[in-house]
Amino acid sequence: MHRIAVIPGDGIGHDVIAVARSVLDAVAGAYDDLALEYDELDWSCQRYAETGSMMPEDGIDTLRSFDAILLGAVGWPGVPDHVSLWGLLIPIRRAFRQFANVRPARGMPGVAAPVRGADDMDLVVVRENVEGEYSEIGGRLNRGFSDEMAVQEAVFTRVGVDRIVRFAFDLARERGGHLTSATKSNGIVHTMPFWDERVREVAEDYRDVEWNQLHIDALAARVVSDPAGLDVIVASNLFGDILSDLTAASAGSLGVAPSANLDPTCEHPSMFEPVHGSAPDIAGQGVANPVAAVWSAAMMLDHLGHAEASAHMMRAVEASLADPDTRTRDLGGTASTEEAGAAIVGLVADLAHSSGD
Numbered sequence: 001m002h003r004i005a006v007i008p009g010d011g012i013g014h015d016v017i018a019v020a021r022s023v024l025d026a027v028a029g030a031y032d033d034l035a036l037e038y039d040e041l042d043w044s045c046q047r048y049a050e051t052g053s054m055m056p057e058d059g060i061d062t063l064r065s066f067d068a069i070l071l072g073a074v075g076w077p078g079v080p081d082h083v084s085l086w087g088l089l090i091p092i093r094r095a096f097r098q099f100a101n102v103r104p105a106r107g108m109p110g111v112a113a114p115v116r117g118a119d120d121m122d123l124v125v126v127r128e129n130v131e132g133e134y135s136e137i138g139g140r141l142n143r144g145f146s147d148e149m150a151v152q153e154a155v156f157t158r159v160g161v162d163r164i165v166r167f168a169f170d171l172a173r174e175r176g177g178h179l180t181s182a183t184k185s186n187g188i189v190h191t192m193p194f195w196d197e198r199v200r201e202v203a204e205d206y207r208d209v210e211w212n213q214l215h216i217d218a219l220a221a222r223v224v225s226d227p228a229g230l231d232v233i234v235a236s237n238l239f240g241d242i243l244s245d246l247t248a249a250s251a252g253s254l255g256v257a258p259s260a261n262l263d264p265t266c267e268h269p270s271m272f273e274p275v276h277g278s279a280p281d282i283a284g285q286g287v288a289n290p291v292a293a294v295w296s297a298a299m300m301l302d303h304l305g306h307a308e309a310s311a312h313m314m315r316a317v318e319a320s321l322a323d324p325d326t327r328t329r330d331l332g333g334t335a336s337t338e339e340a341g342a343a344i345v346g347l348v349a350d351l352a353h354s355s356g357d
Contacts, residue, residue: 013072
């Protein structure tokens with residue numbers, strides 16, 4: 001039995017997580033060795049508006065006993081984005097050493113990619129997730145005066161860079177592909193040359209893996225000009241954040257973009273969330289695309305040791321996307337969130353029956 005902490009969060013997080021749970025339940029019903037138990041937590045911007053905090057003071061301790069965390073989305077008008085981010089997501093990522101943020105992007109059947117060549121794209125962005133540019137070091141001075149200033153320090157450690165680069169090289173080796181390191185060492189004169197040095201040193205242990213490095217601006221252009229030529233991209237916190245949204249949009253929609261916040265040691269629970277935001281303007285209208293949440297849930301099953309069940313979920317997702325009647329409107333279809341989810345659930349059962357699971 002796997003215990004899953006479910007945090008729907010805000011906006012369409014509630015809509016898509018409900019679908020993800022229904023698909024998870026359908027897959028669990030097809031496998032004797034897969035059982036899931038959920039605890040739903042109301043941690044959100046609404047909770048912040050009512051209590052002054054996104055989660056309770058003992059929130060991190062509450063999560064420690066779970067096997068994984070499934071998150072919808074956070075963010076709501078009236079609550080500053082830095083409050084929702086630093087009040088929930090970042091504390092969880094850092095407390096549980098979820099240093100690898102993994103964001104796959106690939107061409108999917110029936111999803112029209114706006115970028116030429118992205119139909120054949122199959123890549124993974126591996127983003128360093130707990131240090132880098134998103135540090136807490138810095139501050140504000142002379143607030144309200146003409147000489148007001150702000151300082152934000154980026155922090156790159158040997159341990160932090162080495163472990164994310166090794167994770168990315170291991171993934172590239174597993175995929176039998178190629179690794180690209182995102183840098184900007186021609187303009188950022190301390191942290192990025194350090195990043196490059198660590199990548200080169202770690203690469204000595206992976207001589208069977210072809211790799212190169214590209215400046216972030218050139219790499220962004222490459223995502224648009226030749227996305228199918230990329231495989232595994234390893235990047236710092238900020239660069240990885242931006243690149244993963246670019247790759248997802250190139251593939252057709254943030255609505256099909258999943259992510260995993262992993263503690264690869266499995267000492268702590270990992271967290272799985274769709275890349276898209278809370279989209280308060282469409283919340284509760286039944287138009288949100290649930291695929292990113294379902295794909296994130298499939299990544300969760302894979303991390304928990306159920307690779308076959310995860311692949312089963314993804315076959316159902318791909319089959320649903322191939323049918324315009326079961327795609328949501330962001331992908332040119334007409335299905336509601338619930339109809340898209342019901343189609344995936346039905347396909348899970350059909351695929352189980354046809355494969356003899």
